[in-house]
Amino acid sequence: MPNHGAYPLRSLEDLQAVAELGRQRISPAQPKIMIGMATCGQAAGATEVLEAVREVVAQDKLPYVVSETGCIGWCSQEPLLDICIPGRPRVTYGRVTPARARQIIRALPEPKPQWALATMPGDENTLTGYYTSYLAGEDTPLRGVKSYRDLPLFKRQLRIVMRNCGLIDPASFEEYIARGGYTALWQALRTQTPQQVVDGVTKSGIRGRGGAGFPTGRKWQTVREAPGSPKYVICNADEGDPGAYMDRGVLEGDPHSVLEGMTIGAYAMGASEGIIYVREEYPLAVARMKDAIRQSEVAGLLGANIFGSGFGFTVRVVTGAGAFVCGEETALIRSIEGKVGEPQQRPPYPAVRGLNGKPTCINNVETWANVPVIIARGGEWFASIGTPGSKGTKVFSLVGNIENTALIEVPMGTTLAEIVYEIGGGIPGNRECKAIQTGGPSGGCIPASKFNLPVDYDSLTAAGSIMGSGGMIVMDDHTCMVDIAKYFLGFLEDESCGKCFSCREGTQRLKEIVQRISEGHGVDEDLVLLEELSWMVREVSLCGLGQTAANPVLSTLRYFREEYLEHIHHQRCPAKVCRQLITFAIDPVTCNGCGACVQVCSGKAILGEKNKLHTIEQAHCTKCGACMDICKFDAVTVN
Amino acid sequence: MPTLTMNGITVEVERGTTLLEAAQFLGLPIPTLCHEDGLAPYGGCRLCVVEVVNGAKKSLQSSCTYPALDGLQVFTHSARVEKARRLLVELYVATCPQSKRIQDLASAMGVRQVRYDAKHEHCIQCGLCVRMCEQQMMAGAIGFSGRGLHREVTRPFDTTSDTCRQCGACLYICPVCELRCAGPDAESTLCNGCLNISTACFQTYDNAMCSLDPCHACEIDGPFRADVRVKLQPQIEFPVLAKK
Numbered sequence: 055m056p057n058h059g060a061y062p063l064r065s066l067e068d069l070q071a072v073a074e075l076g077r078q079r080i081s082p083a084q085p086k087i088m089i090g091m092a093t094c095g096q097a098a099g100a101t102e103v104l105e106a107v108r109e110v111v112a113q114d115k116l117p118y119v120v121s122e123t124g125c126i127g128w129c130s131q132e133p134l135l136d137i138c139i140p141g142r143p144r145v146t147y148g149r150v151t152p153a154r155a156r157q158i159i160r161a162l163p164e165p166k167p168q169w170a171l172a173t174m175p176g177d178e179n180t181l182t183g184y185y186t187s188y189l190a191g192e193d194t195p196l197r198g199v200k201s202y203r204d205l206p207l208f209k210r211q212l213r214i215v216m217r218n219c220g221l222i223d224p225a226s227f228e229e230y231i232a233r234g235g236y237t238a239l240w241q242a243l244r245t246q247t248p249q250q251v252v253d254g255v256t257k258s259g260i261r262g263r264g265g266a267g268f269p270t271g272r273k274w275q276t277v278r279e280a281p282g283s284p285k286y287v288i289c290n291a292d293e294g295d296p297g298a299y300m301d302r303g304v305l306e307g308d309p310h311s312v313l314e315g316m317t318i319g320a321y322a323m324g325a326s327e328g329i330i331y332v333r334e335e336y337p338l339a340v341a342r343m344k345d346a347i348r349q350s351e352v353a354g355l356l357g358a359n360i361f362g363s364g365f366g367f368t369v370r371v372v373t374g375a376g377a378f379v380c381g382e383e384t385a386l387i388r389s390i391e392g393k394v395g396e397p398q399q400r401p402p403y404p405a406v407r408g409l410n411g412k413p414t415c416i417n418n419v420e421t422w423a424n425v426p427v428i429i430a431r432g433g434e435w436f437a438s439i440g441t442p443g444s445k446g447t448k449v450f451s452l453v454g455n456i457e458n459t460a461l462i463e464v465p466m467g468t469t470l471a472e473i474v475y476e477i478g479g480g481i482p483g484n485r486e487c488k489a490i491q492t493g494g495p496s497g498g499c500i501p502a503s504k505f506n507l508p509v510d511y512d513s514l515t516a517a518g519s520i521m522g523s524g525g526m527i528v529m530d531d532h533t534c535m536v537d538i539a540k541y542f543l544g545f546l547e548d549e550s551c552g553k554c555f556s557c558r559e560g561t562q563r564l565k566e567i568v569q570r571i572s573e574g575h576g577v578d579e580d581l582v583l584l585e586e587l588s589w590m591v592r593e594v595s596l597c598g599l600g601q602t603a604a605n606p607v608l609s610t611l612r613y614f615r616e617e618y619l620e621h622i623h624h625q626r627c628p629a630k631v632c633r634q635l636i637t638f639a640i641d642p643v644t645c646n647g648c649g650a651c652v653q654v655c656s657g658k659a660i661l662g663e664k665n666k667l668h669t670i671e672q673a674h675c676t677k678c679g680a681c682m683d684i685c686k687f688d689a690v691t692v693n
Numbered sequence: 694m695p696t697l698t699m700n701g702i703t704v705e706v707e708r709g710t711t712l713l714e715a716a717q718f719l720g721l722p723i724p725t726l727c728h729e730d731g732l733a734p735y736g737g738c739r740l741c742v743v744e745v746v747n748g749a750k751k752s753l754q755s756s757c758t759y760p761a762l763d764g765l766q767v768f769t770h771s772a773r774v775e776k777a778r779r780l781l782v783e784l785y786v787a788t789c790p791q792s793k794r795i796q797d798l799a800s801a802m803g804v805r806q807v808r809y810d811a812k813h814e815h816c817i818q819c820g821l822c823v824r825m826c827e828q829q830m831m832a833g834a835i836g837f838s839g840r841g842l843h844r845e846v847t848r849p850f851d852t853t854s855d856t857c858r859q860c861g862a863c864l865y866i867c868p869v870c871e872l873r874c875a876g877p878d879a880e881s882t883l884c885n886g887c888l889n890i891s892t893a894c895f896q897t898y899d900n901a902m903c904s905l906d907p908c909h910a911c912e913i914d915g916p917f918r919a920d921v922r923v924k925l926q927p928q929i930e931f932p933v934l935a936k937k
Binding site: 377379394399401402546547548549550551552553554555556558559560561562563566579583586587589590593594595596 | 736739742752753755759760762773776777780781784788809810818820837842843844
């Protein structure tokens with residue numbers, strides 16, 4: 055990071071000077087090309103697109119700025135490429151290939167509206183509350199291209215945590231400051247006492263975003279009052295739920311927001327050391343975070359005497375080795391201490407005796423990222439968003455059988471129907487929505503008939519699920535709920551730490567019973583046993599993982615009991631998923647003998663010559679379903 | 694010094710005492726498989742769970758690790774606790790049917806059926822051997838590896854350990870490495886042989902433990918028999934016991 059002569063930053067004026075540099079980077083005088091280079095983008099091929107763009111710009115000696123950005127949340131359209139031309143709306147292109155990227159760049163300033171996904175005429179920064187327009191004059195919409203403001207996916211969103219994701223270069227300290235970054239830290243350190251900061255957070259009503267929903271203000275107050283020194287603040291970024299990537303999106307798209315939140319929290323609680331516990335499987339997030347820490351240290355925003363206030367704070371990154379249970383706070387602390395990651399008895403709570411036996415505040419990535427906004431705009435403003443019991447917004451990763459796979463941030467209290475049918479765009483292929491799974495493996499399935507449920511901590515708990523960290527898996531009518539329960543139990547039997555007999559053995563036995571049912575060998579008594587065993591595992595286990603481990607079974611049993619009974623009484627899987635209960639056959643009328651299924655059948659179970667009727671020999675059929683996927687004429691049926 | 698009530702009895706204990714120690718001080722027997730005096734509390738077997746009322750929150754907590762805090766209300770043998778322990782012991786028998794200690798617990802608690810397939814897995818991972826080796830024998834030659842399904846007690850890298858002095862303390866302390874007692878039906882998962890020893894039953898109370906422990910009379914011809922759950926009125930009043 056170049057030293058602009060302003061470092062270390064000591065005053066608001068110093069921040070303004072850096073912000074000016076950042077503004078020049080965000081909206082330079084020449085056209086700017088931005089590529090979403092978060093892990094999701096890279097997985098979809100953004101690295102190749104970036105290379106192609108750089109190559110074209112260099113070859114043709116074009117006066118364009120090429121920049122990386124984080125994930126804006128439109129996962130189904132990755133890799134995303136954005137063109138920002140001064141005085142004109144930002145134009146987003148989706149599913150860009152290197153070849154198409156070259157064509158787009160070479161055609162500039164002609165915007166190629168036939169390929170464009172959306173235009174962004176400006177953006178609202180929730181930290182400052184100001185709307186910035188990109189336009190020089192009138193908004194001249196591109197032919198047939200919708201504005202972000204009119205897209206169902208973005209229309210209902212309110213971005214507090216993701217305020218900078220997809221808008222700034224996450225590697226640029228200046229761009230973060232240009233978007234109002236670190237002013238909240240200055241405000242807290244120079245104009246408020248630590249108690250005032252805690253009071254502000256308490257007033258905001260924010261509850262922990264990691265899943266359990268403990269009031270953050272109350273936790274901060276406890277740590278602040280707890281005797282002992284040094285105190286620690288920890289950022290829990292050990293995100294491990296299948297299909298959930300909210301924290302990754304924030305760490306990769308806006309690492310400084312987490313750092314700023316932690317520094318404010320440390321000041322409020324009197325902590326001198328911060329630790330960011332990230333899972334090893336997020337290499338880009340780890341790199342971005344380490345980069346951000348280094349930048350902040352150079353700028354004097356970490357270290358001794360921040361903003362000349364006399365308050366000092368350091369942060370380091372600790373990478374976790376991939377155990378799901380280390381997201382549980384006491385296990386996480388043990389993991390940082392270098393011990394086996396197993397949960398411990400609470401009380402004593404980490405707020406009183408945590409890391410190295412000292413008071414420790416553990417909050418999730420999202421909670422920390424909310425803090426600067428709460429300080430900048432006040433607790434009252436934050437408390438005005440959401441429902442009486444759950445304030446603010448929540449980031450969800452919307453995945454599964456859904457049109458718009460996306461990372462979204464909506465105010466608490468948005469109903470599931472709005473999320474699935476409006477923001478998510480419904481179910482692809484004109485299928486029926488069956489259920490939504492919230493809260494990761496410890497969560498539960500909520501049936502489509504309950505979709506008028508507002509999403510907040512208490513409603514989800516009452517419906518037998520949990521808020522969790524924010525994963526949402528949408529399931530269509532081709533999903534078997536017994537199979538889903540079996541999948542999550544399989545995950546949990548692997549990821550239980552194994553300390554409590556009830557959880558270790560309980561999850562294995564639950565899976566054993568559910569497996570038996572899915573194979574058609576279940577009996578009526580199995581359901582009673584499932585319920586009793588689930589009750590015991592929930593009541594007796596030590597930590598949150600064990601106490602919620604039976605949720606996949608309990609919630610599917612509660613809402614989809616008849617599906618279990620169908621498996622037990624008639625040995626039939628209504629969704630046609632459970633392998634032992636289905637048979638594949640070829641419809642003699644529709645089959646034209648193309649031979650495609652014969653080619654893909656791994657068990658050599660399909661007989662028949664070219665242009666003649668094919669038949670499946672059941673004895674050799676492994677029920678993999680490959681024939682069904684390949685058949686263009688829907689001649690393969692499943693019963 | 695924290696003051697709490699256990700089964701209705703008010704007790705004052707030293708700071709740092711666990712609920713299990715407080716219960717033992719009062720003579721309330723709580724079953725456990727992973728606790729041994731002289732070894733650090735672990736909380737792995739979950740058999741010692743008791744019902745803790747802390748403010749408005751009622752939950753089951755392992756008494757060997759839960760600290761005795763001021764104002765707690767503890768029930769060591771409430772219906773909820775008993776049900777949880779019975780289900781837990783049923784699971785223990787299915788996992789390790791050859792252990793006499795587990796079979797005895799099953800008999801004492803009236804576990805009359807095992808609805809799971811027997812596994813004959815010897816280790817219940819109570820961690821006693823690991824703690825014995827580390828905390829009493831000062832060797833630390835064995836430990837846990839893996840997690841969940843793949844967790845096991847083993848030596849480092851599964852090889853012969855130079856640290857192990859082959860003292861046998863791990864074998865000595867293990868609650869399940871033992872020969873099965875020859876009950877009437879030794880081959881089945883559940884033994885329940887001790888149930889044939891019949892004793893007279895005096896009183897029963899809701900949410901309170903039976904003072905004759907182990908006593909199996911209730912199971913055979915008492916009020917807790919599975920088919921006739923008749924409630925007897927207590928004839929003698931014991932003021933210390935909490936009645937519902």
